[in-house]
Amino acid sequence: NAGVTQTPKFQVLKTGQSMTLQCAQDMNHNSMYWYRQDPGMGLRLIYYSASEGTTDKGEVPNGYNVSRLNKREFSLRLESAAPSQTSVYFCACRAGTGQETQYFGPGTRLLVL
């Protein structure tokens, strides 16, 4: 079992370019999350999907969109990248009601020039 996988591991974009960060989990978990990590700020929630077919905004959703493609996959899209979106992005999943632990992927490091 791979757990939570993220692609790509690294990406460099120019301002205005678009890209999609991919996340997949083989844990059969219901809920999935996207966070960004910036120095001195911990992790902040961008979007989440409580279950297949639903998505909701988190603390910092501006400039991002998400798609819960199926139970396994949850993608994050940057339509027009900005330097302020330079960050490390983590995907996480959680089994569901009564299961409180979130499991994290290895992260995608994004640099926007």
Next chain:
Amino acid sequence: AQSVTQLDSQVPVFEEAPVELRCNYSSSVSVYLFWYVQYPNQGLQLLLKYLSGSTLVKGINGFEAEFNKSQTSFHLRKPSVHISDTAEYFCAVSTLSSGSARQLTFGSGTQLTVLP
């Protein structure tokens, strides 16, 4: 809304010495509490969690934490650290009012550096 404060951004400590990483939270409702560890260039790994019951929680790698409701704290401790414990540690909280989403709110992190 809930918030988490990690009082120390950096904690240097000598090998085999004890360490305490401090975490305070703010919430108007009951909470679940977590400590995660992040090794360089890796994702986050759960160290331990408090959901209910005994306020002293034991985790992996010899770490433990104590939930103190009156002081709204969840400090992480280890009696004797190793070089391999060098990492960044995050305290996080979710509340029972988060519904099915169970959003985590993280502190800003504490970099633990174990010196030989």
